[in-house]
Amino acid sequence: MRIYGLIGQTLKHSWSREYFIRKFAAGGIHADYILFELARINDLPVLVRTEQQLYGLNVTIPYKKSVIPFLSDLSPEAEAIGAVNTIRIERQGQDIRLTGFNTDAPAFGAELGRFAFRESKRALILGTGGAAMAVAHVLKNEGWTFSMVSRSGKLPNVLSYDKLTPDIMASVELIVNATPAGMYPEVDTMPPLPWDYITRKHLLFDLIYNPEETRFMQMGQAKGARAINGLGMLKRQADLAWEIWPKDQTQEK
CATH class of the missing domain: 3.40.50.720 (NAD(P)-binding Rossmann-like Domain)
Structure with missing residues (x-):
């Protein structure tokens, strides 16, 4: 099962998991959405390497700016804004590529x-x-x-x-x-x-x-x-993020 999620420092406020779990259930999508609280943005590379089924992330406060140095590439809009709230994770063997987008x-x-x-x-x-x-x-x-x-x-x-x-x-x-x-x-x-x-x-x-x-x-x-x-x-940016993230062809009915 592919995993998607949200990174931030404190995520008690977030409704993102609830929103995506409902979205997955309604669409017959075999995936999970997990809230990942990171004490430091420097912990992101370890998270991505450890969670090998992780293919997409949303980003919330306080990491929308500080996440950028950890990414492989930025969309033109994210680069112009100087902030990222969506990350696409592409995996080929041991090679992992993280691309930042801004759906906000x-x-x-x-x-x-x-x-x-x-x-x-x-x-x-x-x-x-x-x-x-x-x-x-x-x-x-x-x-x-x-x-x-x-x-x-x-x-x-x-x-x-x-x-x-x-x-x-x-x-x-x-x-x-x-x-x-x-x-x-x-x-x-x-x-x-x-x-x-x-x-x-x-x-x-x-x-x-x-x-x-x-x-x-x-x-x-x-x-x-x-x-x-x-x-x-929130709903609009979440739907835009789903369009960006890599998906397994077997995920949707």
Whole structure:
């Protein structure tokens, strides 16, 4: 039986195994999906050599950027983004080739396409990690003007939360939470936005899907804003990953 899975540091939040096990059962696919918690990304080569039936991986925080040096190749989109969330593993004897892809970007773009926006297309991206880079890639390609935001604001061209003025908040329509703040089990946390400036004109897109309604979303809705979670994006990127991974011809009926 071929194995696919997810690597990350802590995976208590993940619904990926549940999603893929249902997908395999519905499609008559003889495969398994396993959550692999890695204390360090340096443990990836040992995992790949040890699990000889492993043919595909999803990648989550905090390894979407740091996994890249361990890969044989990158898709053009993953290279442009600078982050990987899907790995295809090809085996020929002792030769193992790992290719990195980014399915976060097309999945986010498809979810964003569900909504109509003003022509100004201004956004804030909360976070600077791999997921944030995928969001930035999509927004840039679709003609958005955006700023990235972090707690420290120390990176070039990145704002800190205390620099989000009323004028900035009024100018943006889309706010994307690409941080883990609010993710299970830390469900009482959220990004420190200046919430007094959130209005019904804002759309809050939380990439988190567990819990399905985060504090970030609840706070936005209390101010009249629209708010959506990352569950639709999770399903889209998972289906795209399945298209990328090598499959045994006997897996599907």
